[in-house]
Amino acid sequence: MEIKKRQSREEGQDRAMGYPAPAINIKQFSFCYGSREILHEINMSVNVGEYVSIIGPNGAGKSTVLKCINRIVKGGQGTIELFGRPLASYSQKQLGSLIGYVPQSREQPSVYTVEEFVMMGRYPHLQAFAPSQKEDERIVREALCLTGLQDLSCRLMRHLSGGERQKVYLAAALAQQPKILLLDEPTTHLDPKHHIEIQKIISDICSQGGMTVLHVTHDLSYIYYWSQKIVAIKDGRVHSSGLPRDVMKSENLYQIFDAPFLRIPHPVAKHDIIIPEVHA
Amino acid sequence: MIESLPLHRLKKPSVLLALLSCAVFTLVLSPFIGAGQVLLKEVFTFPSASVEHNIFWQMRLPRVLVGFLVGGILALSGMVFQSLFRNPLVSPFTLGVSAGASFGAAVYIWLRFAFTIFGISGTTVFSYLGALVSIYFVWSLAKMKFGSSISKMLLAGVAVSFFFVSLIMFIQYLSDYDQSVKISRWLMGGLYVFGYDTVRDMFFLAVIGLAAIFYFSHELNLLTTGEEIAVSRGVDLKWTVKGLFLVISLMMGGIVSICGPIGFVDIIAPHVCRLLIGHDHRYLTPATFLLGGAFLVLCDTFARTIAAPAEIPVGVITALLGGPFFLWLLRGRGNDG
Numbered sequence: 001m002e003i004k005k006r007q008s009r010e011e012g013q014d015r016a017m018g019y020p021a022p023a024i025n026i027k028q029f030s031f032c033y034g035s036r037e038i039l040h041e042i043n044m045s046v047n048v049g050e051y052v053s054i055i056g057p058n059g060a061g062k063s064t065v066l067k068c069i070n071r072i073v074k075g076g077q078g079t080i081e082l083f084g085r086p087l088a089s090y091s092q093k094q095l096g097s098l099i100g101y102v103p104q105s106r107e108q109p110s111v112y113t114v115e116e117f118v119m120m121g122r123y124p125h126l127q128a129f130a131p132s133q134k135e136d137e138r139i140v141r142e143a144l145c146l147t148g149l150q151d152l153s154c155r156l157m158r159h160l161s162g163g164e165r166q167k168v169y170l171a172a173a174l175a176q177q178p179k180i181l182l183l184d185e186p187t188t189h190l191d192p193k194h195h196i197e198i199q200k201i202i203s204d205i206c207s208q209g210g211m212t213v214l215h216v217t218h219d220l221s222y223i224y225y226w227s228q229k230i231v232a233i234k235d236g237r238v239h240s241s242g243l244p245r246d247v248m249k250s251e252n253l254y255q256i257f258d259a260p261f262l263r264i265p266h267p268v269a270k271h272d273i274i275i276p277e278v279h280a
Numbered sequence: 281m282i283e284s285l286p287l288h289r290l291k292k293p294s295v296l297l298a299l300l301s302c303a304v305f306t307l308v309l310s311p312f313i314g315a316g317q318v319l320l321k322e323v324f325t326f327p328s329a330s331v332e333h334n335i336f337w338q339m340r341l342p343r344v345l346v347g348f349l350v351g352g353i354l355a356l357s358g359m360v361f362q363s364l365f366r367n368p369l370v371s372p373f374t375l376g377v378s379a380g381a382s383f384g385a386a387v388y389i390w391l392r393f394a395f396t397i398f399g400i401s402g403t404t405v406f407s408y409l410g411a412l413v414s415i416y417f418v419w420s421l422a423k424m425k426f427g428s429s430i431s432k433m434l435l436a437g438v439a440v441s442f443f444f445v446s447l448i449m450f451i452q453y454l455s456d457y458d459q460s461v462k463i464s465r466w467l468m469g470g471l472y473v474f475g476y477d478t479v480r481d482m483f484f485l486a487v488i489g490l491a492a493i494f495y496f497s498h499e500l501n502l503l504t505t506g507e508e509i510a511v512s513r514g515v516d517l518k519w520t521v522k523g524l525f526l527v528i529s530l531m532m533g534g535i536v537s538i539c540g541p542i543g544f545v546d547i548i549a550p551h552v553c554r555l556l557i558g559h560d561h562r563y564l565t566p567a568t569f570l571l572g573g574a575f576l577v578l579c580d581t582f583a584r585t586i587a588a589p590a591e592i593p594v595g596v597i598t599a600l601l602g603g604p605f606f607l608w609l610l611r612g613r614g615n616d617g
Contacts, residue, residue: 072511096514103508110505111559117505123498124514176513 021084023048023180023212024069029078031061031068038064040236041078046229048083048179051206051213053223055247056233057257062216063104065233066182069214070099082180096124100173102166102186110157114168117157118143121175143171147201163194170198174205181205183215195219199226220261220274224248232256248274292563295556299570306574307348310581311340315588338475346474347580347594348573349482350535351545355572356489357528358546359553359564363500364524365422368554369434369609371546372532375418376440377411378541381532383444383451384410386463390451401537408533414440415525469540469595471580478538485534490569492527496520497561504559542595544602545576551609 024046031039038061046052054062067073069080071092080087082098090098100121110117121143122136144150147167157165166186173181183202187195199219203226206213217223223230224244231241232252239256240247253261253274260277312318318332318340325333358371372378384406395402421436448467452460493500499520502510511517535542549572550564557567579601580594 067508070512072508092511092516093514096512099512101509101512103512111554112501112505116501116558116560120498120502120505121513123502126498172513182512 020048021081022046023050023083024214025079025081025084026065026069027079027081029068029076029080031064031073031076033064033073038236039068039076042233042236042238044231044238044241046180046212046214048212049206049210050229051203051215051227052229052231053215053217053227054231054233055217055220055223055256056239060233061236062233063184066101066184066214066216069180070095070101070182072101093124096176098178099180099182100176100178101182102169102173102184104185104188112157113153114149114155114157114160114171115140115144115153117168118149118153118172118175121172124176139177140175143174146174146205147171148197163190163198166190166194167198167201170201178211180212180214183213183217185216185218187217187219202226220248220253221272224274225269225271245272248272292557292560296563296567296570299553299556299567299574303348303570303574306577307344310344310577311336313581314340314585342474342476342479343471343580344577345479346482346538347471347577349479349486350471350539350542350573351549351576352569352573353482353486353489353531353535354542354545354576355549355568356493356565357531358572359550359561359568360493360500360524360528361546362550363504363561364521365433366504366506367433368551369547369606370437371544372411372415372528373541373543373546374434374441374606375414375437376442376444377414377418377528377532378536378543379441379444379448380414380417381407381411381536382467382541383414383447384408384533385466385537386448386451389459389463389466390455392459403537404534407537408529410444411529411532411536412526414444415529419521419525466540468593469542469598470583470591470593471539471576472591474538481534481538485531486569489527489531490565492523493561493565496524497565500524500561501559504561540593540595542576542598544598544606545572545579547609548598548602548605549575551605 022045024044026042026044029039029042030037042061042065044052044065054065056062064073068076069082069087071087082090082095087095112120118140119136122139125136141150144153147170149164149167149171152160152164152168157168160168170186181202186202187198190198199222202213202215205211215223215227227244229242230244230247232239232247234256240252246252248263250261250263253259253263261274262277263272263274266273312320312323314335316332316335318336322328322330322332323336354372358373361370361372361375362368385403387410388403388406393402393406397405417440418437421440422433448463452463455463499510499515502513502515503517503520507517550568553564553567553571557563576594576598579597583592583594583597586592
């Protein structure tokens with residue numbers, strides 16, 4: 001609580017000076033795993049309430065950026081700041097109440113029921129020994145409704161389909177009531193129906209809930225439409241960043257992915273769609 | 281809200297109550313069973329100088345109580361290991377922590393030390409150190425990506441176990457005849473005649489263990505779902521793992537120093553409890569403690585009556601039951617390795 005107060009005061013001060021502190025600010029950040037350099041002097045910032053997507057080839061270091069932000073992996077040189085405060089000044093529990101995280105859909109299925117699992121998202125707000133309160137149950141119920149899981153709440157996680165399970169992970173992250181949502185390819189391996197549903201939920205909570213979203217993905221058409229900013233990472237370096245229409249130029253995408261892309265106007269909507277060019 | 285209240289939540293307290301009744305029933309009944317008949321009338325005559333009276337109050341009752349507490353603590357430490365390693369087959373026994381603690385105690389016997397620190401016997405201190413060293417070993421092996429597959433993790437545990445067992449044999453070789461017999465008898469694992477001071481020590485150990493594990497119950501729940509998820513929800517992994525390992529070392533050291541290594545309670549009890557009550561550690565912890573305690577008391581009652589008036593070490597009984605159970609578990613998970 002104390003931290004939250006202090007934090008909002010700092011935000012207030014920054015705003016008063018005309019510079020709102022960005023939700024995430026990464027400066028000259030490098031990260032090595034053993035002797036292999038994964039990230040090299042990354043610079044990027046995400047403003048409060050912004051929807052930013054990270055694109056790039058497999059193994060470029062996209063997931064590592066997310067994992068460094070919520071300290072799933074520790075270490076690295078350079079600075080990461082959250083709401084103007086250095087990452088090191090947050091305890092892991094404070095990070096838990098600040099950042100929600102949805103992993104890639106390759107996680108092991110869990111032994112818990114949907115409701116139990118989402119309730120675990122309340123962890124950073126719970127005291128040791130204390131049982132969950134009415135308030136926690138209300139928040140969990142809201143998260144389940146928002147993700148359309150209310151009818152599945154008693155089902156065991158391992159009996160769910162991949163798409164349903166991914167929604168549970170999202171619901172659990174929402175139950176954390178975070179200010180920042182980190183999404184690591186949450187819709188990979190999902191069928192179009194679940195894909196669209198999850199994407200819709202995410203963009204709604206960003207635009208209506210005011211949540212800051214950092215989304216790692218390969219769904220170029222979706223994020224062209226939904227995100228406000230795109231950061232392209234290649235070989236551990238920021239290749240390019242900016243507005244979707246600037247980053248997602250065919251020639252730029254070719255440089256990023258080493259593969260040709262077509263950017264064509266959507267036949268009905270006003271935005272463009274981006275598809276990999278396939279040669280017969 | 282009522283209709284969305286899941287059935288399993290209502291069931292848990294009743295399962296706990298059933299386990300509690302089982303435990304109480306076992307605790308009340310077991311002291312009356314044994315080589316010699318004891319009659320209710322003689323037992324509850326105070327004061328009394330009869331042999332039966334003394335057998336009941338001075339030998340059987342403390343032994344049953346110690347058995348219950350030891351069984352409960354063993355089961356708890358198994359439960360914590362299984363949650364931390366996300367693997368139902370690991371336990372302080374299968375990963376060589378018992379062997380480490382035994383090695384510590386064997387060193388103590390061999391060196392003919394006899395000291396106490398703040399009322400804690402030297403054997404306990406040495407067992408504790410042995411347990412701590414072997415846990416550190418096992419965790420480092422797990423971190424070296426041995427933990428990525430169940431079979432590799434078990435093999436790493438077997439290696440740690442072998443290592444310490446060899447060290448124990450080495451010490452036995454160096455010891456004289458008396459010490460050697462003492463060590464090997466004690467390595468069989470058994471509940472022998474205890475006084476009430478042992479009951480008191482075990483009681484404190486159980487209270488500390490239960491409190492610590494309850495304190496970490498949310499963390500254990502999250503760790504069961506995976507390390508990455510747990511950390512992203514705000515679990516301080518280092519502190520949690522260190523805290524739990526210190527507590528388990530303490531419990532294993534305390535137990536091994538007085539009963540020797542007793543195996544398989546720590547696999548059977550948590551597994552059965554997970555089937556009965558689910559994976560929520562707020563319920564699983566007391567359930568495991570109760571079932572582990574009752575199970576060991578039953579085994580011990582069996583051990584001291586089957587070949588009466590001789591006594592089989594209870595470790596032999598639990599291993600005879602646990603071996604097949606372990607194989608059954610391993611078979612069920614054959615594809616995960």
